[in-house]
Amino acid sequence: MTTALPLGIAGWLQRYASGADLAVELHALAARMAAADPAIWIRLASASEIDGQIERLMSACERAGSRSAAMAALPLFGVPFVVKDNIDIAGVPTTAACAAYARLAPTNATVIARLLDSGAVWMAKSNLDQFATGLVGTRSPWGSPSSALQAERISGGSSSGSAVAVALGLVPFALGTDTAGSGRVPAGFNNVAGLKPTPGRVSAYGVVPACRTLDCVSVFALLVRDAASVLAVIEGADALDPQSCFRPTSLAAEAPLGATGALRVGIPEATELAEMFRDPWSDLLGRLTENGQALTKVDFSPLYAVGERLYQGPWVAERLTVVEPLLRTAPEALDPIVRSVISGAHQFSAADAFRSGYELAAARQTLNQQIWAHCDVLLVPTAPEHPTFAEVAADPIGCNSRLGRYTSFVNLLGWCAVSIPAGFTARGTPFGVTLIAPAGRDATLVEIADAWQRQWPLPLGATGDLDDGVDPPRPRVRHQDSIDIAVVGAHLTGMPLNGQLLQAGARLRAVTTTAARYRLYALANTTPPKPGLLRVADGGRGIVVEVWTVPETSVGRFLAQIPPPLGLGSLELVDGSWVKGFICEPAGLAGAEDITDWGGWRAWIQRSGVAR
Numbered sequence: 001m002t003t004a005l006p007l008g009i010a011g012w013l014q015r016y017a018s019g020a021d022l023a024v025e026l027h028a029l030a031a032r033m034a035a036a037d038p039a040i041w042i043r044l045a046s047a048s049e050i051d052g053q054i055e056r057l058m059s060a061c062e063r064a065g066s067r068s069a070a071m072a073a074l075p076l077f078g079v080p081f082v083v084k085d086n087i088d089i090a091g092v093p094t095t096a097a098c099a100a101y102a103r104l105a106p107t108n109a110t111v112i113a114r115l116l117d118s119g120a121v122w123m124a125k126s127n128l129d130q131f132a133t134g135l136v137g138t139r140s141p142w143g144s145p146s147s148a149l150q151a152e153r154i155s156g157g158s159s160s161g162s163a164v165a166v167a168l169g170l171v172p173f174a175l176g177t178d179t180a181g182s183g184r185v186p187a188g189f190n191n192v193a194g195l196k197p198t199p200g201r202v203s204a205y206g207v208v209p210a211c212r213t214l215d216c217v218s219v220f221a222l223l224v225r226d227a228a229s230v231l232a233v234i235e236g237a238d239a240l241d242p243q244s245c246f247r248p249t250s251l252a253a254e255a256p257l258g259a260t261g262a263l264r265v266g267i268p269e270a271t272e273l274a275e276m277f278r279d280p281w282s283d284l285l286g287r288l289t290e291n292g293q294a295l296t297k298v299d300f301s302p303l304y305a306v307g308e309r310l311y312q313g314p315w316v317a318e319r320l321t322v323v324e325p326l327l328r329t330a331p332e333a334l335d336p337i338v339r340s341v342i343s344g345a346h347q348f349s350a351a352d353a354f355r356s357g358y359e360l361a362a363a364r365q366t367l368n369q370q371i372w373a374h375c376d377v378l379l380v381p382t383a384p385e386h387p388t389f390a391e392v393a394a395d396p397i398g399c400n401s402r403l404g405r406y407t408s409f410v411n412l413l414g415w416c417a418v419s420i421p422a423g424f425t426a427r428g429t430p431f432g433v434t435l436i437a438p439a440g441r442d443a444t445l446v447e448i449a450d451a452w453q454r455q456w457p458l459p460l461g462a463t464g465d466l467d468d469g470v471d472p473p474r475p476r477v478r479h480q481d482s483i484d485i486a487v488v489g490a491h492l493t494g495m496p497l498n499g500q501l502l503q504a505g506a507r508l509r510a511v512t513t514t515a516a517r518y519r520l521y522a523l524a525n526t527t528p529p530k531p532g533l534l535r536v537a538d539g540g541r542g543i544v545v546e547v548w549t550v551p552e553t554s555v556g557r558f559l560a561q562i563p564p565p566l567g568l569g570s571l572e573l574v575d576g577s578w579v580k581g582f583i584c585e586p587a588g589l590a591g592a593e594d595i596t597d598w599g600g601w602r603a604w605i606q607r608s609g610v611a612r
Contacts, residue, residue, distance in 0.1 A: 039143030072576030074119030109206025126161030181407025183218025188432025532584030544600030
């Protein structure tokens, strides 16, 4: 009997935590991947390549002293993933789905280095529309994978293989790239999440460019929270990438989302949708309205006009920077449609490029002011239709163009987006929608998308399974210059000093417990009453805490309000991660009452009758 694969990051980590053998699990997975549709892959990792990564993890366990200690330090310990084959892995060929272009990668792309350093294990290079030019998934000499749910329909592109691998449950996440929608359209067609960060948030060093100024590394996952976990690992500035620009917004700038309670959701005044998608779209809008969301109709015509520039304007000339030598010396090496699209760049002059750049800058400024003054997020169908292979063959350019209706303007405007599953048609075709947010608001965007996916659970990918609700222990996507602080007493929600956190612009991120290595004391002679938390070598237990995300600009003022013997130090949580948190000097415990057995300050306050 074949053991079922874990569906998410948490499932893989739980399996390893229970003692599963890395080699057994990963080589069994490799065998399953080899038996899948070969059109999903350009190259599967060899047994020796997998073994080399396992050896690296075993060395990490030896250095840490135990597997559990290594897992606490490596948030993606042993978690398998696949990589779109326009992203470099050191010592492995990168093809961009063109054999004549193939080259041995000298170093890891920055995103690969960060994932490997977090313990993840790459298992394959996945298929794509050649040179990431297309939204259909049919432009590769390695074949055309179909949607994981309907064999007669396309997978979407250009990140076709990555999306299908996730939808089949073979890996919990995969890397793609996104210029015009390549990280979102395949997500919609395969019933998975597709997270496209703000341009520049994730390094593109080691990625074969499509349009260098617009390209984003994207993440596919069955669960939004898993995609967010991966983004938290790979995001950040990179001196090796001239386009790197890690500038997330501050929590203070996002205050309207938390202040009003209702999310202001902008939707198109009119949608161009195939008939089969109209009911799922209408159903979703109805659910949102019932849930109290404020839907606002927005004129999308200026956004569509921006999107048309991507292939009908001089940005297509950026693609020449990679393929021009092949076009000149071996044009037959390119897919005919890809060759036709990129050859169109020759009609544009340098003056056209500058002129279009000026016009885009003006449009970006105007649209940022007009749209985000009235909307927190935009909501669109991920794609207006889901073509069959026959329909794409009959009209390859037209089908591809229509698929970018709701995606191609996003990178040009510098925004972030995430596609999530939203339902099915009467015939079982998956329907996806995309949430779009201003530049830098990736952290808030994934929080919203995660909440929606949890609220309206659907079968995951093509697996037929539902979300088990287990969260992986993970780093969080960062707001700008923010610090997570764990509070244990008078700063808890509803307690007398909670207002200090609210005044600092902080947001509650999680309610959890410490590792079982602490004791809690009710301090003597404090007003309002306060506890003291002490780390101990033996005899500790988990204590309930709240983790708040505090803007870094407010941390100093917050610290100044903390009286002795309390202070901020490093606090270990139950999942093995560490955050800053309230601790107490041992000398301050004189006369204090040990209340550890109550499990937390709120329980002691409520049951002991002490005035707050």
